[in-house]
Amino acid sequence: YREQFATLENRRIELVNAESLFDIPLADYSNYLKAKTDFEGMEVLYKQYKSLKHAREVWGKTLWANLNPQALVDGIDGFLKEYRKLPKEIKLLSVGLTLELKMKQFRNVVPLMVALKNEALRE
Numbered sequence: 001y002r003e004q005f006a007t008l009e010n011r012r013i014e015l016v017n018a019e020s021l022f023d024i025p026l027a028d029y030s031n032y033l034k035a036k037t038d039f040e041g042m043e044v045l046y047k048q049y050k051s052l053k054h055a056r057e058v059w060g061k062t063l064w065a066n067l068n069p070q071a072l073v074d075g076i077d078g079f080l081k082e083y084r085k086l087p088k089e090i091k092l093l094s095v096g097l098t099l100e101l102k103m104k105q106f107r108n109v110v111p112l113m114v115a116l117k118n119e120a121l122r123e
Contacts, residue, residue: 002043005036041090045099048086052079052103069114076107 012029019026055075062068080103083091090096 001039005039008032009036037089038093041087041093042095044086044090045093045095048079048082049099052099055079056106064117067113067117069110069117072110072113073107076103076110079103080107 012032016026016029018024059072059075080100083096083100083103086096091100
C-alpha cells in the first residue's frame with residue numbers, strides 16, 4: 001500500500017496547490033491524513049512484529065535441555081524497550097496495544113517454563 005499512499009499524497013499536494021492557486025477553499029483531508037499516519041505507524045509495528053516473530057522462532061528451536069530462561073527474558077525485554085521508545089500515537093494503535101500485550105504475556109510465561117524444567121516437577 002505504500003505506493004498507493006505515495007500516489008495519493010502526490011495527488012493531494014497537486015489539489016492543494018491548485019486550490020491555493022485559484023483561491024478555492026481548501027478541502028478537508030483529515031481522514032486521509034489520519035489513514036496515512038495510521039498506515040505509517042502500522043508499518044513500524046509490523047517491522048517490530050516480524051523481528052519478534054523471528055526471534056520467537058529461533059527460541060522455539062532451542063532444545064528443552066538447553067533452555068536459557070534469562071536469554072528469553074533479556075530478549076523479550078529488549079523488544080519491550082524498543083516498543084516503549086515508539087511515539088505515543090503508534091503505541092496507542094490497536095495493533096500496537098495488542099503487540100505489547102503479546103510481548104508481556106510471553107515474558108510472563110518464562111517463569112512457568114523454568115518451573116516446568118525443574119527436575120522435582122517431573123516426578
